Amino acid sequence: MVSFSSLEFLFRFLPVFLILYFVMPVKHRDMVLLIGSIIFYAVGEPVFILVLIALTLLNYFMGTRMWKLNEGFHLSDWQKKRRKRCMIEAVVLDVAILAVFKWLAVFVDNSLLPMGLSFYIFKMISYQADTLRGEIWSRPKFYQTALYFTMFPQVVSGPIMRYNEGGFDGKRIYKPEQFEEGLKLFVIGLGMKVLLADRLAILWNDLQMIGFQSISTPLAWFGAFGYSLRLYFDFWGYSLMASGLMVMLGFDFIENFDHPYASKSISEFYRRWHVTLGNWFRDYVYIPLGGSRCRKGRLILNLAIVWLLTGIWHGNGLNYVIWGAVLGLLIILEKLLYGKILKKVPVLGNIYVLAVIPLTWVIFAITDLKQLGIYFGRLFPFIGGAGIAVNQQDIIKYSRNYSVYFIAGILLCIPAVSEFYSKHINNPLIVLALTVIFWLSIYFLSSSAGNPFMYLNF
Template sequence: MVNFAGMEFIFYFFPVFLLIYHLIPIKYKDVVLLLGSYLFYASGDLKYVLLLLLLTLCNYFMGQQIHKLSEGYKMHSWQRTERKKKLAFIISLDVTVLLVFKMLAVFVDSSLFPLGLSFYLFKMISFQVDYYRGEIFEKTSFLSVAVYFSLFPQVISGPIMRYNEGTEPQNRIYCLSQLEDGMKYFAAGLGMKVLLADRLAILWNDLQMIGYQSISTPLAWLGAAGYSLQLYFDFWGYSLMASGILVCLGFDFIENFHHPYASGSIGEFYRRWHMTLGRFFRDYVYIPLGGSRCRKNRLILNLMIVWLITGLWHGNGLNYLLWGAVLGLFIMLEKLFYGERLKKLPVLRNLYVLFLIPLTWVIFAITDLHQLLIYFGRLFPVFGGTGIAVNTGDFLKYAGTYGKLFLAGGLLCIPGVFDFLEKHRKNPFVIAGLLLIFWYSVYFMASSGENPFLYFQF
C-alpha cells in the first residue's frame, strides 16, 4: 500500500482517508493525519513502526529542552553551551541510527534498512537545527511534531518539507479547488511514473539482459539517455504525486523538480533536481562548513565533503561514492574555472549538461565497477578498445520501439511545455487529458503489475 502507483492506495486507502480527513472538524484533523500516517507506514514496514515512534519521542523531547533553554529576555552563556550540547547530542543520535542501519544493510541484509529512514531522519535534523536557530518561533506540541515527522505523503521518499510549511491545521486551505488541483498533480505524476518511467525501464533491463559487452555504441548512448529519463520521470512523478496528495490535504504545493534538463551547468542542474534534498545539504551541511565564502582550498574541501556524503546517502556501493565525487569535481571546476564562461554560451552550455548528466547516471545505475567499465567502453569504443561494430542493427530496433517515449519525455523536459499545461490546468481539454492519462495508467497497472519507485531504496 505504500506505493502511490498501486491499486490499494489509489482505490482504497487514499479515498477513504481523504473522506474522513475532510469531514472531521479542524481540531481533530492532525489526529486523523497521524493515525493515517502510521497505518500507511505500518502497511509497508510494520517491524519498524516502533523505531519511528521512539525517534519521534527522542527528537520531540530534546527539541523541547532546547526551546526551554532559549526562553527569557536574555540568554546566559551557560544556556548557550547547554543548547549546543543538546543539539549536538540529538543530531549525533539521529546520524548514528542512520549509519548503524546503513552498515546493517551493507554487511548483513539490505532488508534491514527501515523504509524511509533517511527521509524522516533528515526531517528530524532539520527540525532540531531550525528550533535551535529560532526559525521555529512558538513552542511545539507533540501532535504537530509527530505529524510532521510521519506525514504519509513524504515519509517514504520525501520531499523533505520544513516544519513551518503548513504544519498547523488552521493554516491549511480546505476547498474544492484545492482538492481539484491536488488530484491533477497526482494524475500527472501517475502518468509520468506508469506510462513513461516504467516503460523506459524495460529498455535498461533489456540492456542488462543482453550484456553490456554485446551492445553497439549507439544503443549504449540510447540506454544512457533512457535511464536518465526513466529516473527523472520516476522521481518527478513520485514528487508530483506526493505534493498532489499534500495539496488535497490543504498544504501548499512543494516543488521538488524545476526542469533540470534545461540547466546550463551541473551546479544548476542539482539546484533544480530533488530541490528539497539539495536545500537540506546546502543549509545543514555546506553552509555550516563555510559554504563558498572562503578560500579556494576550503571551498574545494566543502564541496567534496557534501558530494561524498550525497553519494553515500544514495547507496552503499563504490559506484555511488564515485558518482558523488565526479559531480563534486565538475561543480568545483565550474565554480573555480569555467562557470562564468558557460553563462555566455546559451546553447553549448545546455549541450554540455545533456552530454555529461547521462554519463553520471550510468555511474549511478551500475553498481558493479567491472560492468561499469565495460559500459563506458561501449560508450567510448576508441578508449575501450572494443570497436563500434557490435550488433549494428540493435540501435534501430530499440529506437523504433521506444522512440515515442523519448519524444514524449523530451517534450516534457522543455520548460515551456509543462509550464503551459500547469498554467492551463483548469482548461477542459487539459482536464480531459489528465483523466485519460489517469485511467490509461490504471489500465497499465492492472495489466502489467505495480512497480515500486526507484527512490524507495534510499
C-alpha cells in the same frame, strides 16, 4: 501500500483516508492524518514502524530540552551553549542510527534498511537545527511534531519539508479549488511514473539482460539517455504525487524539480533537481562548513564534503561514492575554471549538461564496477577496448520501440510545456487529457506488477 502507484493505495487506502479526513472537524484532521500515516507505513514496514515511532519520540523529547532552555528575553551564555549541545547530541544520535542501518544493509542484509529512513532522519535533523536557530516560532505539541516526521505523502521519499512550512498550528486553508489542484498534480505524477518511467525501465532491463558487452555504441548511448529520462520521471512523478496529496490535504505546494535538463551547468542542474534535498545540504552542511565565502582551498573542501555525503546518502555501493565524487569534481571545476564560459555561451552550457549528466547517471545506475567499466567501454569504444558488439543494428529495433517515450519525455523536459499547462489548467481539454492519463495508468497498473519508485530505496 508504500507505493502511490499501487491499486491498493489508489482504490483502498486513499479513498477511505480522504473520506475520514474531510468528514472530521478541522481541529481533528491533523490527528486523522497522523493515525493514517502510521497505518500507511506500518502496512508497508510492519517491523520498522517501531523504528519510526522510536525516532519520533526521541527527537521530540530532545527538541523539548532546547525549548526548556529558551526561557527569558535574553538567553545567557550558559543557555546558548547548553541548547547547542542538545542540538549536537540529537543530530549525532540521528546520524549514528542512520549509519548503523546503512552498515547493516551493506554487510548483513539490504532488507534491514527501513524504507525511507534517510528522508525522515533528514527531517528530524532539520527540526533540531531549526529549533536551535529560532526558525520554529512556537513550541510544538507532540502530535504536531509526530505529524511532521511521519506524514505519509512525504515519509517514504520526501520532498524534505521544513517544520515551519507545514502550517501545523491548524491554520491551513481548505478549498475545493485547492483539492482539485492537488488531484491534478497527483494524476500528472502518476502518469509520469506509470506511462513513462515504467516503460523506459523496460529498456534498461533489456540492456542488462542482453549484457552490456553485447550492445552497440549507439544503443549504449540510447540506454544512457533512456535511463536518465526514466530516473527523472520516476522521481519527479513521485514528487508530484506526494506534493499533490499535500495540496489536497490543505498544505502548500512544495516544488522539488524545476526542469533540470534545461540547465546550463551541472551546478544549476542540481539546484533544479531534487530541490529540497539540495537546499537541505546547503543549509545544514555547506553553509555551516563555510559555504563559498571562504578561501579557495576551503571552498574545494566544503564542496568535496557535501558531494561525498550526497553519494553516500544515495546508496550503499562504491559506485555511489564515485558518482558523488565525479559530480563534486565537475562542480568544483565549474566554480574555479569554466563556469563563466558556460554562462556567457548558454547553448554550450545546455549541450554540456545534456552530454555529461547521462554519463553520471550510468555511474549511478550500475553498482558492479566491472560492468560499469564494460558499459563505458561501449560508450567510448575507441578507448574502452570492449570489443565488437554482437549486433551492430540493435539501435534500430530499440529506437523504433521506445521513440514515442523519448519524444514524450523530451517534450516534458521543456519549460514551455509546463507553462502552457499552467495557463490552461482549467481548459476542458486539459481536464479530459488528465482523465485519459489516469485511466490509462490504471490500465497499465492492472495489467502488470508495476515497478516501485526507485527512490523508495534511499
